[in-house]
Amino acid sequence: MEEKITQGEFFDRVYQAAAQIPRGRVTTYGQLAFLAGYPRRARMAGRAMAFAPQGLPCHRVVNSQGRTAPGWAEQRRLLEAEGVAFRENGCVDMKRFRWKLF
Numbered sequence: 001m002e003e004k005i006t007q008g009e010f011f012d013r014v015y016q017a018a019a020q021i022p023r024g025r026v027t028t029y030g031q032l033a034f035l036a037g038y039p040r041r042a043r044m045a046g047r048a049m050a051f052a053p054q055g056l057p058c059h060r061v062v063n064s065q066g067r068t069a070p071g072w073a074e075q076r077r078l079l080e081a082e083g084v085a086f087r088e089n090g091c092v093d094m095k096r097f098r099w100k101l102f
Contacts, residue, residue, distance in 0.1 A: 003037075007044075010036060010038065010041070010044060010048065011048040011051065013035075013036035013037060013038075014032050014033070014035075014036045014045050014048040014049070015048065015052065015053065015056055016036075017032050017035035017036055018032055018049070018052070018056055018057060018058060018060070018061060019056060019057070021057055021060040021061070021099055022099060023057075023082050024082045024083045024084060024097070025060065025084075025097055025098065025099040026060050026061065026062050026066070026079065026084060026092050026094070026097050026098060026099060027060065027061055027062075027098065027099045028042070028061070028062060028063060028064045028098075029042040029043070029045040029046040029049070029061060029063060029064075030042035030045070030064055031099070031101075032045040032048075032049075032061060033045040035101075042064075045061075046063075049061050049069075059074075059075045059078040059079060060079070060082075060099075062091075062092050062094075065091055065094075066086075066087070066091035066092035066093070066094045067090070067091050067092075068090075068092075076090075079092065084097045085097065
């Protein structure tokens with residue numbers, strides 16, 4: 001059973017995990033939630049990213065299919081500047097660029 005924490009505490013855990021994403025790699029909202037200790041809270045991790053503090057590499061977080069955040073056209077440019085490649089369908093090539101923890 002998951003322990004209860006406040007939204008602020010959860011967001012802080014997500015931000016700590018996001019700060020570790022290496023340049024040229026991406027991760028998913030689900031993976032951030034897992035790292036924060038709440039593996040079934042991907043949507044909440046996405047909400048945390050919407051309020052991310054300045055300087056956090058939130059552009060390195062995509063959905064599980066590799067899609068970038070809706071309405072944030074600059075995200076793709078930032079990822080490409082780090083060497084992240086996109087497939088023809090506009091999604092990040094997750095096989096090549098997903099941050100592998102294990």
